Amino acid sequence: MRNRVREQRTQRGLSQAELAAALGVSRQTVISIESGRYLPSLPLAFTIARFFDLAVDKMFDPDDEEAGA
Amino acid sequence: MMRFIPPRLRKPAAIALAGVLFAAAWLVRGGPLWWISILAVIMAAARAVYLYRMGGQDTDEGALAGSRADERQKLLSLRSRALACNLAVIAAFIGLTAAIAVKGAWWWPFLVILGVAGFGYLLGLSNYGVAEEGTPDEVDAGHQARSPVSS
Numbered sequence: 498m499r500n501r502v503r504e505q506r507t508q509r510g511l512s513q514a515e516l517a518a519a520l521g522v523s524r525q526t527v528i529s530i531e532s533g534r535y536l537p538s539l540p541l542a543f544t545i546a547r548f549f550d551l552a553v554d555k556m557f558d559p560d561d562e563e564a565g566a
Numbered sequence: 567m568m569r570f571i572p573p574r575l576r577k578p579a580a581i582a583l584a585g586v587l588f589a590a591a592w593l594v595r596g597g598p599l600w601w602i603s604i605l606a607v608i609m610a611a612a613r614a615v616y617l618y619r620m621g622g623q624d625t626d627e628g629a630l631a632g633s634r635a636d637e638r639q640k641l642l643s644l645r646s647r648a649l650a651c652n653l654a655v656i657a658a659f660i661g662l663t664a665a666i667a668v669k670g671a672w673w674w675p676f677l678v679i680l681g682v683a684g685f686g687y688l689l690g691l692s693n694y695g696v697a698e699e700g701t702p703d704e705v706d707a708g709h710q711a712r713s714p715v716s717s
Contacts, residue, residue: 537638
């Protein structure tokens with residue numbers, strides 16, 4: 498599953514540590530989510546989407562090919 | 567009780583308490599090996615200090631040691647403990663089988679470990695909601711009545 502966490506974070510000029518503090522998770526978890534190694538829980542996915550003011554399905558895309566297109 | 571202890575001190579305190587209990591057991595036992603109790607206290611204290619120091623680090627291990635893990639880190643810990651439990655059960659089964667094969671009198675501790683693991687698994691299923699599926703609502707009931715499998 499692809500996500501746009503890194504893209505949105507860098508657009509807003511946030512560091513991984515700053516985003517982690519805002520979301521209430523560790524910096525390591527932000528790194529894992531950005532790299533796709535960890536799929537966040539539904540509540541955390543909603544928290545991330547709300548933080549970036551996007552819908553969850555815009556933030557997380559289950560289809561790699563569509564997201565890459 | 568743990569809520570009254572600051573998060574970073576919880577795991578070190580648990581280790582220290584375990585060390586004191588282990589040391590007390592050796593002291594109560596008495597005999598020439600009483601000095602193991604001192605060794606146990608020293609090792610527990612060293613481990614507690616190590617965990618406290620690790621709890622301040624900005625790593626997954628530090629978050630777990632400092633009792634401030636987020637959902638991913640808790641999942642890591644849960645998976646690791648599940649793996650440890652599976653390995654312990656396999657080891658206990660091998661031990662039980664070996665004890666039976668050589669007619670050893672030390673078979674029963676392995677059986678106790680297997681029994682506790684089995685009971686713990688059933689307790690977990692019960693505790694975490696296997697029996698909470700609930701009854702189907704009206705729509706589900708209608709689908710079940712029209713199911714081609716059951717007709």
